[in-house]
Amino acid sequence: MTELPVRTNPEDAPGGKRTDEAESACSAPNAVDRRHAIKIMALAAATPGLASCTVDGGNGSEGGGDPVTDGGDVVADTPNPASNPKARGDAWDPDLIDPVIPWDLELEDDELASLAVLCDLILPADERSPSASSLGAHDFINEWVSAPYEGNGDDLVLVRGGLRWLDRESTRRFGDPSRPGSGPRFRDLPIERRTAICDDICYAETAPPGFEFAARFFDRVRFLASTAFWTTPEGMDDLQYVGNVPIPTWDPPPDEVLRHIGLLP
Amino acid sequence: MDSPTPTSSTTLPPIPWKPPEPASARCGRRSTVWGCGREQHESAAVRQAQDYDAVIVGSGAAGGMCAYVLACSGLRVLMLEAGRDYDPVTETPMFQTPADAPLRGAGTPEKPFGFYDATVDGGWQVPGEPYASAPGTDFRWWRARMLGGRTNHWGRISLRMGEYDFKPRSRDGLGADWPMEYDDLAPYYDKTEALIGVYGSNEGLENTPNSSPGVLLPPPAPRAEEMLAQARCRELGIPVIPAHLAILTRRLDAARISRELWPNNATARRVTEESMNRRAACYYATPCGRGCSIRANFQSPTVLIPPALATGNLDVITDAMVREVTVGPDGRADGVHYVDKTTGLDERATGRTVILAASACETARILLNSKSGLFPDGLANGSGLVGKYVMDTVGAGVGGQIPALENMPPHNADGASAMHVYMPWWLYGEQAAGRLDFARGYHIEFGGGRKMPGFGFMGGLAGFTDGAYGRRFKEECRRYYGSFIRFDGRGEMIPNEDSYCEIDPDGVDQWGIPTLRFHWKWSDHELNQARHMQRTFASVIEAMGGRVTSSVHDDGARAIAAPGVIIHEVGGARMGADPSESVVNEFCQSWEVDNLFVTDGACFVSNADKNPTLSIMAVAWRASEYIASEMTARSIR
Numbered sequence: 001m002t003e004l005p006v007r008t009n010p011e012d013a014p015g016g017k018r019t020d021e022a023e024s025a026c027s028a029p030n031a032v033d034r035r036h037a038i039k040i041m042a043l044a045a046a047t048p049g050l051a052s053c054t055v056d057g058g059n060g061s062e063g064g065g066d067p068v069t070d071g072g073d074v075v076a077d078t079p080n081p082a083s084n085p086k087a088r089g090d091a092w093d094p095d096l097i098d099p100v101i102p103w104d105l106e107l108e109d110d111e112l113a114s115l116a117v118l119c120d121l122i123l124p125a126d127e128r129s130p131s132a133s134s135l136g137a138h139d140f141i142n143e144w145v146s147a148p149y150e151g152n153g154d155d156l157v158l159v160r161g162g163l164r165w166l167d168r169e170s171t172r173r174f175g176d177p178s179r180p181g182s183g184p185r186f187r188d189l190p191i192e193r194r195t196a197i198c199d200d201i202c203y204a205e206t207a208p209p210g211f212e213f214a215a216r217f218f219d220r221v222r223f224l225a226s227t228a229f230w231t232t233p234e235g236m237d238d239l240q241y242v243g244n245v246p247i248p249t250w251d252p253p254p255d256e257v258l259r260h261i262g263l264l265p
Numbered sequence: 266m267d268s269p270t271p272t273s274s275t276t277l278p279p280i281p282w283k284p285p286e287p288a289s290a291r292c293g294r295r296s297t298v299w300g301c302g303r304e305q306h307e308s309a310a311v312r313q314a315q316d317y318d319a320v321i322v323g324s325g326a327a328g329g330m331c332a333y334v335l336a337c338s339g340l341r342v343l344m345l346e347a348g349r350d351y352d353p354v355t356e357t358p359m360f361q362t363p364a365d366a367p368l369r370g371a372g373t374p375e376k377p378f379g380f381y382d383a384t385v386d387g388g389w390q391v392p393g394e395p396y397a398s399a400p401g402t403d404f405r406w407w408r409a410r411m412l413g414g415r416t417n418h419w420g421r422i423s424l425r426m427g428e429y430d431f432k433p434r435s436r437d438g439l440g441a442d443w444p445m446e447y448d449d450l451a452p453y454y455d456k457t458e459a460l461i462g463v464y465g466s467n468e469g470l471e472n473t474p475n476s477s478p479g480v481l482l483p484p485p486a487p488r489a490e491e492m493l494a495q496a497r498c499r500e501l502g503i504p505v506i507p508a509h510l511a512i513l514t515r516r517l518d519a520a521r522i523s524r525e526l527w528p529n530n531a532t533a534r535r536v537t538e539e540s541m542n543r544r545a546a547c548y549y550a551t552p553c554g555r556g557c558s559i560r561a562n563f564q565s566p567t568v569l570i571p572p573a574l575a576t577g578n579l580d581v582i583t584d585a586m587v588r589e590v591t592v593g594p595d596g597r598a599d600g601v602h603y604v605d606k607t608t609g610l611d612e613r614a615t616g617r618t619v620i621l622a623a624s625a626c627e628t629a630r631i632l633l634n635s636k637s638g639l640f641p642d643g644l645a646n647g648s649g650l651v652g653k654y655v656m657d658t659v660g661a662g663v664g665g666q667i668p669a670l671e672n673m674p675p676h677n678a679d680g681a682s683a684m685h686v687y688m689p690w691w692l693y694g695e696q697a698a699g700r701l702d703f704a705r706g707y708h709i710e711f712g713g714g715r716k717m718p719g720f721g722f723m724g725g726l727a728g729f730t731d732g733a734y735g736r737r738f739k740e741e742c743r744r745y746y747g748s749f750i751r752f753d754g755r756g757e758m759i760p761n762e763d764s765y766c767e768i769d770p771d772g773v774d775q776w777g778i779p780t781l782r783f784h785w786k787w788s789d790h791e792l793n794q795a796r797h798m799q800r801t802f803a804s805v806i807e808a809m810g811g812r813v814t815s816s817v818h819d820d821g822a823r824a825i826a827a828p829g830v831i832i833h834e835v836g837g838a839r840m841g842a843d844p845s846e847s848v849v850n851e852f853c854q855s856w857e858v859d860n861l862f863v864t865d866g867a868c869f870v871s872n873a874d875k876n877p878t879l880s881i882m883a884v885a886w887r888a889s890e891y892i893a894s895e896m897t898a899r900s901i902r
Contacts (some may be wrong), residue, residue, distance in 0.1 A: 086349065086350060086352065086355075088349075088386075092375045092376075092385065092392060093349070094367075094380070096361075097356070097358055099367055121734065121735065122738060124736060124739075126736055126739060129739070143367070143368065144368060149374065195735075202732035202734050203732020205731070205732070206731070219732075222734060222738070223724050226722055226724070227369050227720050227721060228369065230722045230742070231362065231364045231369050231370075231719060231720070232364050236362075239715075239742070239743060239746045241715060241717060241718060241746075242675050242677050243716070244362065244550050244551070245550055245677075246550050247548060247549050247550070247677065248548070250486060250680060250681065252492075253492070254674065254676055256674045257489050257673060257676055258492070260672075260673055260674055261489055261492070261670060261673075262493075262669060263496060
C-alpha cells in the first residue's frame, strides 16, 4: 500500500522505508517555519514509493528543483520545494500532488501493537483480502488521532483510554483474582477470549451497563479501521471497485446489473 | 456551486494564521502580472501606466467571462484577483486515491470539502478574513482566494433559469421582477453553454428551458442507481431527466463554435478555437471538484482566462485584495485601491470602467467600503440597497439504503463525477392551484452507488449489522457497498428585507479592510419548502424499496441547511428598471456611476432553484457586450 510521509528521519529517507516513526517536524500546520517546511517537503519529494501522479498537460509537474540528498541529509531551501511550486505548502494551500503530514504521531509502539490486534479482530484476513493491520490500519488511526484538530484530539483520548480499558477488562475477566492488576493483556488473550470481550462492546445498543465508553471506543476504531482498510488498493479490490481508470466512452450499466436491480427481466 | 457534503468530522476554531512573508522570502508566490501566454512580463507599475479600458475585480465565473468577452472585443483589460495564481493543468491531483492524502482525504478546518478539493486559501473561514453574523443568525460565507475563484471546485451544475424565474413578482406577487425577460438572456445562455461545454438534453418541460440546437453535448447514460430512481420516480410522477453539467462528454467542435460565437472577429475566433482545442473530453475518472488537468470540466483558469490572455489584451494581477473603488472629482469611477498581499502595500489600478465581479457579498463589501464625500454611504448606494436582498439556495437532504442495490455485479460506476440525471421542479400546477404551503420550487440532486471508497466509508454500517465485526463485518461491507443513496433539494429562496449584509462597525480584516456582518431570516416559504423536500425524498427512497437512514424533520427550521452552506449566495446589488429600487440596470450598470458595473451574482433579483453560476456567466456576457459597444460608441468615455 502507499503511505504518506509523515515526519521524516534523515536516516530513513533514502532507504525507501516508511518514515512515520521519526522525530517531530512541528506541532501544527501553521506552526511550520518556512525553512523547516521546505525541508519537510523536500524530504517528501525524496521519499521513494509515494503514489504521486504526473498530471497531464505538458509541463511535468514534478522534478523541478529536486532536492539533493546526501546520505539522507537534505539540502534544504531548494527553490522548488515540491511537486507544485505554486502551493504555499501549509494546511490551507498544501501540495496536493505530493502531500505530507506535518504533525507528530502520538501513539507509542506498545499502543500500536495493541491497536493492530484490535484492528485485525475487526477486519481479519480472509480468502479475499488481507487483515487490517497488514494494510496499516493501526498506523492510519495513529495519524488520525494525532492530527491537530479538536475532534481528533478527542479520539486520541478515546483510543488511548479504550486500549487501557481492554487490558484492564482482560485482567478482570481472565486474570488471577488473587493477584489483581497482573493479568493477561488483551492482545495476549486467545482469540475466543478476545471475542468474548468484543461481543460485549461491539454494539452500543446491546452493550451491558457500564460498557458504554468501551462500546463507543470500539465503534470509533471500527470506523477508522474501515476507512483505512477500504481506501487502500487491496481494500478497493476486496469490494471489487473497478473505477478510477480512464475510459474512452461512458456506457450504460451492463445488462447483468440491470437484471440485478430489476430493470431487465 | 453545489459540492458534496463536507466530510469534516472535526470542528476547530480557525487556526491562527500569520500573514504571508514578503515575496522575496517565499517560493513561487508573488503578486504576479500575467500577460499573453501566461508568461510573467513587465511590472505592475509599468502596466498601470497603460490606460486600461476596464479594471475587473475577480477572476471567477463573472470576472473570467467579462475578461474573455472584453479582451476578445479588443478592449485592454486588467483583472485583479485576491488569491494566488492557480493552474489546474499542473496542480490537479487526478488519479490519487484517499490513501495518498492526509487523513484519507477527510475534511479539516482548512479544507472543509476534503484534502483534494480544489479550493486553496478558502472555505467558510479564511485566515485573516473574518466576518460576523448578527445575533440569532448563522450565515456561512464561502470564499476561494485563488485564480478562477469558486469555478475551480464548483459542482458544474448548469441549469438555465426559465421564463417564470425572471418575473416572479408578476406571477405570484412575491419578491421582485428582473428588468429583463428570459428571451433577453437566452442567446447568452446559448453562447455560454457552447463556450464552456455543457452536457444535457432538451426535454421541453415547464420553466426548464431548452437550449438551441447544436449547443448541448450528449449527456452520459445514467448509472444503475440513477436508472432505478428514474423508474420509481416515474410511478410517483416526478420527472428524472439528464442533468446539465459543464463537463465535456466529447471534444468541442472548436472551429464551428468559435465561428458561430465570433462571426466578425478573427482574433476572438482564433483564440477561442485554440483554447477549445486544448481541452480533452472527459475520461470518466477522478472527481471534478479536484479540478481537471485535461480541461474536460469548466474552470475559469482553463476555459475563460487562457483565450483572454491569448488576445494580448488582458493582464492579470494576483494576490491583489481590492479595498475600494476610487472616484474622480466628476463622480465617476476611475480605478480601485488594492492591497498587494505579498508586500502589504496599498496599490492602485486605474481604468475607464470598473467591473465588480468579486462574488456577491464581496462586491457589496467593496461598494459599501467605497465611501467618499460624494458617496458617503458607499458607492452606487443612493437607493440604500447595496447589501440588501441577499439570498442563498434552500437546501435539505435525506439519505437512504436500497436493498435492490446490494451485492451489485462489479462494474465501473464513476461516470462524469457528479450526477448524470436530476429531477427538475415538477409541481408548478400544484403551486398555481394553491395546494402547497410554499411559493417556489426546488430541484433534486442525488447520488450514490459504487463510487471509490473514501473517508468515512461504511461509517453507519454498525447500525445495519447490529455491531458486526470480524469476517461477518467484511462480508456485510461487501454486501452493502454501493447500496446507499442520498437526495438533496435545491430550492428557491424569496428575497426579504431581513436577509442582508452590512459593514460591521467593529470588524476589520488583516489588510485593514472593514468586514461584513450578515443578517438572515428564512420565511415560511423556505422552511415549508425544506420540509416538503425531506418528505418527498423519504417517499422516493421508500418507492425504491429502501429505508431512510437520516432524519426527516417535520420542523422546516431543522430540515433546512444553514444560510450560506449551499454556497449560492446572490443579491446585494440587484438590478432593476427603477433606480430607486435597484442598484444596477439590466446591463449591470450602476444607476449612479455609469462606468461602474456589477456582473456577478450580486446583481441577481431572484434566486431560482437553478444553480446560479451559468446565469452569472450569461448575465456577465450580456453586460460585457453592452460595455464593449458603449465604449466603442464612446457613450462611456
